[in-house]
Amino acid sequence: MSTFEIQYARATTRVTVEPGALGSLGRALAHHMKPTRVLMVSDETVAGLYGDTAVASLREAAVDVELLALPPGDATKSLTSAHRIYDRLGEVKLARDGALVALGGGMVSDLTGFVAATWMRGVGFAICPTTLEADVDASIGGKTAVNHRAGKNLIGVFHQPDVVHIDPVCLQTLERRDVVAGLAESIKHAAITDERFLGWHEQHREKVLAVDPAVTGQLIERNVRIKADVVARDEREQTGVRASLNFGHTIGHAIESARGYALRHGECVGLGMVAACRICVSLGLLAAASSDRVIRCLESYGLPVRLEEPFAEDELLFYLARDKKVAAGRVRFTLLDGLGKTVLRNDVPESVILDAYRSLIAH
Numbered sequence: 401m402s403t404f405e406i407q408y409a410r411a412t413t414r415v416t417v418e419p420g421a422l423g424s425l426g427r428a429l430a431h432h433m434k435p436t437r438v439l440m441v442s443d444e445t446v447a448g449l450y451g452d453t454a455v456a457s458l459r460e461a462a463v464d465v466e467l468l469a470l471p472p473g474d475a476t477k478s479l480t481s482a483h484r485i486y487d488r489l490g491e492v493k494l495a496r497d498g499a500l501v502a503l504g505g506g507m508v509s510d511l512t513g514f515v516a517a518t519w520m521r522g523v524g525f526a527i528c529p530t531t532l533e534a535d536v537d538a539s540i541g542g543k544t545a546v547n548h549r550a551g552k553n554l555i556g557v558f559h560q561p562d563v564v565h566i567d568p569v570c571l572q573t574l575e576r577r578d579v580v581a582g583l584a585e586s587i588k589h590a591a592i593t594d595e596r597f598l599g600w601h602e603q604h605r606e607k608v609l610a611v612d613p614a615v616t617g618q619l620i621e622r623n624v625r626i627k628a629d630v631v632a633r634d635e636r637e638q639t640g641v642r643a644s645l646n647f648g649h650t651i652g653h654a655i656e657s658a659r660g661y662a663l664r665h666g667e668c669v670g671l672g673m674v675a676a677c678r679i680c681v682s683l684g685l686l687a688a689a690s691s692d693r694v695i696r697c698l699e700s701y702g703l704p705v706r707l708e709e710p711f712a713e714d715e716l717l718f719y720l721a722r723d724k725k726v727a728a729g730r731v732r733f734t735l736l737d738g739l740g741k742t743v744l745r746n747d748v749p750e751s752v753i754l755d756a757y758r759s760l761i762a763h
C-alpha cells in the first residue's frame with residue numbers, strides 16, 4: 401500500500417493508492433477528516449458497481465453517509481445537477497463539519513468538488529476515483545467545474561480534496577476504450593517530465609492493458625506524484641508551470657470540439673500529442689527519433705494516431721482561435737524541448753500547425 405501527502409500552499413491532500421482500497425475508504429475519512437456527516441455523490445453506473453461497498457465501508461467506520469446517484473455522462477456536469485446536490489445537502493442538514501465524497505470518474509469529481517467548494521463557502525471533500533482519467537489526472541490539482549452552454553468547464557473554482565483514495569481494482573470494470581483513453585494522460589506526463597517513465601510504459605504495456613492492479617497501481621502513483629509536483633509549483637495556473645500539462649491539448653481540444661465530443665478526451669489528446677510532436681520536430685526542438693518514440697508508444701497502447709473523418713483546416717483554425725490558451729491573438733502551444741522538458745511557444749507559424757494537422761490525416 402502506498403499513502404503519501406501532497407503539500408500545497410494552503411492545503412494538504414492525503415493520497416492512498418492500493419488494490420482493495422475501496423474497503424478502507426471509511427477508515428481513511430474517519431481518520432483524516434472526521435466528518436460528522438457525508439453525502440457521497442456518484443453516477444448511476446458507478447453507484448451500481450461500487451456504491452454498496454463504499455457506503456458499507458463508511459458505516460463500518462461509524463461515518464453517517466447518504467448516497468446520491470446522478471445520470472452518467474458529461475451532460476450531468478451542470479449547474480442543474482449542482483442544484484440537486486445542494487437540495488440534498490439542505491435536506492440532510494450538512495454543515496461545515498460535514499463532507500462530500502465523489503465516487504466515480506472525472507465528471508463526478510469535478511461536479512462534486514464544485515459543490516464542496518461552494519456549499520457554506522467550502523466543506524470537506526474526498527475523491528474515490530474509478531476511471532483511469534480520474535486516477536491520473538482529474539483527482540489531482542483542485543480544479544473543479546461544471547459546464548455551461550458556452551463551453552465545457554467554464555464555471556468553476558479551485559478546491560483541493562482533503563483525501564484521494566484510489567483503488568486500481570475498480571478499473572477492471574471500466575470499458576477498455578476508457579482505460580486506453582486515460583493512458584494518453586499518463587504518456588503525456590511521461591513525455592513532459594520523465595523520459596524513464598516513457599520507457600516504463602514501453603516495458604509494461606501488456607500488464608497495463610490487462611489492468612493488472614499491482615502494475616496500474618504503480619502507474620497511477622507515478623502519475624499522481626508527477627501531476628502534484630507540477631501543480632504545487634503553480635496551483636492557480638499563474639506562472640506557466642502548470643501550463644506544461646497542456647501538452648497535446650491545444651490541437652486536442654480543437655479536435656474534440658470539431659468532432660462534437662464523439663471521441664474520448666484522451667483520444668483527442670493523443671492525436672494532439674502526435675501533432676505537437678511533429679511541430680516540435682519542425683521547430684528543431686525535438687529529434688525525429690524522440691517524436692517517433694512518443695507516437696509509437698501512443699499507438700502501441702491502442703490510441704489513434706491518425707484522425708478518421710477529418711474536418712476542414714479552416715475549422716481547425718477556428719477552434720484554435722477560440723481556445724482558452726489564445727493570448728493577444730496568438731495560439732499558445734506547450735511543446736517538448738527534448739523528452740522530459742517543456743517550453744511554451746506562441747510563435748508557431750500557421751503553416752507549421754497546418755502541416756502537423758495534415759500529417760494526422762495522411763494515410
Ligand SMILES: NC(=O)c1ccc[n+]([C@@H]2O[C@H](COP(=O)([O-])OP(=O)(O)OC[C@H]3O[C@@H](n4cnc5c(N)ncnc54)[C@H](O)[C@@H]3O)[C@@H](O)[C@H]2O)c1
Nearest residue numbers: 445472505506507508530531533534537538543570573574
Ligand atoms: N479537474 C481536472 O483537473 C480534470 C482533468 C481531466 C478531466 N477532467 C474532467 O473529467 C471528465 C472526464 O473524466 P472521465 O473520463 O472519468 O469521465 P466520466 O466520469 O464521465 O466516466 C466515464 C464513464 O465511465 C463510467 N465509469 C466510471 N467508472 C467506472 C468503472 N470503474 N467501471 C465501469 N464504468 C465506469 C461512467 O459511468 C461514465 O459512463 C470530464 O468532465 C473532464 O472535464 C477534469
Ligand SMILES: [Zn+2]
Nearest residue numbers: 585649665669
Ligand atoms: Zn486532458
